[in-house]
Amino acid sequence: MTSSLIPEKPLLFSPSLAATIGLEEAILLSALSDVAHYRPGTYRQGHHWLKLEAPQLQSLLxxxxxxxxxxxSKSLRDKGIILIESAPYTESRQLLFAFNETDRTQSAPAAPAAHNPDPQTGANRISPHWRPDAELMRHIAQHNIPDHFVREQLPEFIAYWRExxxxxxxxxxxxxxxLLRQWREAQTEHQVRRDREVAMHSGWRPSRDALEVLVKHANISLAFIEDAIPEFVLYWQERGDVGRTWNSKFIQHVKRQWLRYNAALEHDTEPRRIPENWQPSQDVxxxxxxxxxxxAFAQRQVPEFVLYWRDSNQVHSSWNTKFLQHVKYHWARQHALTTHNPQAGQHAGQQDPSRPGTTRDRSLVQDLTDRSWAR
Structure with missing residues (x-):
């Protein structure tokens, strides 16, 4: 039984094609393809040309x-899907068009099977020499796809459809x-690769997870960690490397320093003034x-360091520790690398009367604002 709501033959079109070239373009292309099935047309310059007058088009659409x-129709032409020889439709009231598929076998009758046109539909197999024409290349260029990428996709595309x-x-x-699908995939892969591998930059900081590993699990003072950031950043910036494991590298870097730092601590509990001829130990x-x-930079700091502390007349049990902090502070200042240092303006030797307890006795938030280890 025929429904009264569908008194005529419906138009059919490919949803995937509509998603690629546009809904209206897919509808018009489907209508033109139906006409090409039963209208003979003429062959010229490697294309089959058809002419439709206004009454025929109005009946179809x-x-x-x-x-x-x-x-x-102009959109289909701009996309390189059809060729148009007639004047603008609003003036000529006719459409003289051809599907933009060169039939190379028409000019080479000795090998007619190479192109293999389908007698039922007027469609053609892809030629081994098929190439996008100038109109299609202009449309491709609107997507900012480089020519070399287009050329790279052609062999695979032709081989697939010929098989x-x-x-x-x-x-x-x-x-x-x-081409659009391959380009999107290539861009996505490129972005993922960029997200994985990044160059070191002056604003880099370890992640909160990395800080927690060092502070909570390795029991390393956060102030010591903060002081290690400028030298770590400077070293990798100068090398110009890219990587995706900067946090892991930083954790290993700080752990090695911390072990040596603890080995360099003087265990004499008796505070004393700094000697006039004091020199840092080899461990420092x-x-x-x-x-x-x-x-050499560190060695140049020794006279100033000794003079400052002899003038201040203070006593400490570990001048090696003080000197380490002094050198790191001035090294960071010289290279203009900023770190999260709430008391960066203080000299390395100034004391903090409100020194908190050990790392084990404090929360991570307290550790994030504490630099008392160097006072």
Whole structure:
């Protein structure tokens, strides 16, 4: 039984094609393909040309005005799917068109099987020499796809469709759909690769997870960790490397320094003034070497350090520890690398009367604001 709501043959079109070239374009292309099935047309310059007058088009597509037909047909031409030789439709009231698929076998009668046109549909198999024409290349360029990428996709595209042996009207549209998909995948892969591997930059900081591993699990003072950031950043910036494991590298870097730092601590509990001829121990220089701090720079700091503390007349039990903090502070200032240092303006030797307890006795939040280890 025929429904009264569908008194005529419906228009059929491919949803995937509509997603690629547009809904209106897919509808017009489907209508033109249906006409090509039963109208003979003429063959010229490697293409089959068909002419449709206004009454025929209005019968096929009564829901479109002349302006609509001109706009959608022009869009198909701009996308490289059809060729148009007639004047603008609103002026000529006719459409002289051809599907943009060169039939190379028409000019080479000795090898007619190479192109293999389908007598039932007028569609053609893809030629081994098929290439996108100038119109299609202009449309591809609107997507900012480089020419070399287009050339790279052609062999695979042609080989795939020749192996399948299928015939189609619009190889240009199929190639455009294939190309856009490959380009999106390539861009996504490139972005993922960029997200994985990044260069070190002056604003880099370890993640909160990395800080928690060092503070809570390795029991390393957060102030010591903060002081290690500038030298770590400077070293990897100068090398120019890219990586995706900066946090892991930083954790290992700080752990090595911390072990050497603890080995360099003086265990004499009796505070004393700094001697006039004081020099840092070799362990101190080993720690600074691990921190990638120039040893000549460190040695130049010794006279100033000794003079400051002799003038201040203070006593401490570990002048090596004080000197490490002093050198790291001035090294960071010299290279203008900023860290989260709430008391960076204080000299390394100034004391903090409100020194908190050990790392084990404090929360991570307290550790994030504490630099008392160096006072």
């Amino acid at each position: 009564p829901f479109w005005s002349d302006q609509d037909l001109q706009r959608v 399948r042996g299928e015939s189609h009207h619009a190889w240009g549209a199929k190639f455009l759909k294939h 220089y080993d720690v600074l070497k691990l921190a990638n701090i120039d040893l």
